[in-house]
Amino acid sequence: MFLNLSHLVVQYAGRSRPAVDGVSLGLLAGEIGVLIGPSGCGKTTLLRAVAGLERVQAGTLLLAQETVSSSHRHVPAEERRIGMVFQDYALFPHLDAGHNVAFGLAHLKPAQRQQRVSEVLDLVGLGNVHKRYPHELSGGQQQRVALARALAPKPRLLLLDEPFSNLDVDLRERLAHEVRGILKLAGTTALFVTHDQLEAFAIGDRIGVMHEGRLHQWDDAYALYHRPATRFVADFIGHGVFIHAQITQHGDNVVVHTALGDLNDMLECPLPGAYPDGVCDVLLRADDIVHDDAAPVRAQILRKAFRGSEFLYTLQLQTGETVMAHVPSHHDHALGEWIGIRAEVDHVVTFPRE
Structure with a gap:
């Protein structure tokens, strides 16, 4: 060096x-x-x-x-x-x-x-x-x-x-x-x-x-x-939030259960034994959340920030937890409106629950 x-x-x-x-x-x-x-x-x-x-x-x-x-x-x-x-x-x-x-x-x-x-x-x-x-x-x-x-x-x-x-x-x-x-x-x-x-x-x-x-x-x-x-570091860098999760394993398949649905088929994921009972917090970046009207999970728009080509939406799930999402700016929804969202995550970052 x-x-x-x-x-x-x-x-x-x-x-x-x-x-x-x-x-x-x-x-x-x-x-x-x-x-x-x-x-x-x-x-x-x-x-x-x-x-x-x-x-x-x-x-x-x-x-x-x-x-x-x-x-x-x-x-x-x-x-x-x-x-x-x-x-x-x-x-x-x-x-x-x-x-x-x-x-x-x-x-x-x-x-x-x-x-x-x-x-x-x-x-x-x-x-x-x-x-x-x-x-x-x-x-x-x-x-x-x-x-x-x-x-x-x-x-x-x-x-x-x-x-x-x-x-x-x-x-x-x-x-x-x-x-x-x-x-x-x-x-x-x-x-x-x-x-x-x-x-x-x-x-x-x-x-x-x-x-x-x-x-x-x-x-x-x-x-x-x-x-x-x-x-x-997870909180300081970029836009992201933590939501509650539980990790389970079924054979070779590791699943992360969240209010956004089950996350599976990830490239990287800790095993359930990494946390007591597999209970943890999972980091979700704004680019992990996709606006999809056909998705079964609905979220309410709490805040929106116009960024030119996109909005940065802050969304509240029915559990009361919040997530953030980058959404193309032609999807101009009103505050308080409920929209469909889904998670698109290829590797999971987890931390002990707070």
């Missing part, structure tokens, strides 16, 4: 609980990792520990197989060769784009410095803005200049702390895809912090979900959505 965190702990004085509590994760050279979670979960503190801006109380942090943080060793931030892109870009308003990018290149001769500035501005698609000042650039262009400045000294690792949070929603996801392309082209290893799931999915090879200082899962986006390791 190029970046390797093992059981890392960061504890602030006067706090009863660690801000980062035993986190382990790894990134290969050239991979992009993303930390996501609710406010106060410890993701920015973890990023600052990687940067060398926070000391660790336990565990180890290796960068290119060198221990840079542990309980008895702390390599200063300026000696780690790590680049950072901040939430507010931190561009110097009195310097044009070229001089902003050149700021960390004082060790190079003037001709080499100018060549490197041109290289990275071309890399981020801004080869024509050398002489323009930050106030003359759009938010997206300012963000790219900040990225170019961080890449210019050829850091071993790049850290990005919610770099798109000041931009509008549409621009965020598009810029996330563009930044991913730039980082891949540069071969840069990066660790990125965001609270936006679409950003995380757009940019990350590996995504970590944090809560109360702990890393619940470190995986790709598909696994987080379809195979969440904990109930928190």
Whole structure:
């Protein structure tokens, strides 16, 4: 692993609980990792520990197989060769784009410095803005200049702390895809912090979900959505709900009994012995529920959110349990209306009943 965190702990004085509590994760050279979670979960503190801006109380942090943080060793931030892109870009308003990018290149001769500035501005698609000042650039262009400045000294690792949070929603996801392309082209290893799931999915090879200082899962986006390791990850990622279920086995056939009917013939399913009497909660995503007027199960529309090509319906079953469903927007039903639904599930994700 190029970046390797093992059981890392960061504890602030006067706090009863660690801000980062035993986190382990790894990134290969050239991979992009993303930390996501609710406010106060410890993701920015973890990023600052990687940067060398926070000391660790336990565990180890290796960068290119060198221990840079542990309980008895702390390599200063300026000696780690790590680049950072901040939430507010931190561009110097009195310097044009070229001089902003050149700021960390004082060790190079003037001709080499100018060549490197041109290289990275071309890399981020801004080869024509050398002489323009930050106030003359759009938010997206300012963000790219900040990225170019961080890449210019050829850091071993790049850290990005919610770099798109000041931009509008549409621009965020598009810029996330563009930044991913730039980082891949540069071969840069990066660790990125965001609270936006679409950003995380757009940019990350590996995504970590944090809560109360702990890393619940470190995986790709598909696994987080379809195979969440904990109930928190299942609840935090995507649209989904839990409904009561009971698992039984008849010969080789495992059946999950729910208020939506029996789920069987799944690719993956735990055996009844995984839970007392097979009683559990099953996770149902909005894309697991299909609107079907011919289905025997009826549900009442509690809420509807228009998403352009589809509605996101929140539906109440006759048992009182709720599910969510993505429904094509030409199925424009009224609040309070009862519609037919069925489950289309090929693998079951279950958790102990709450």
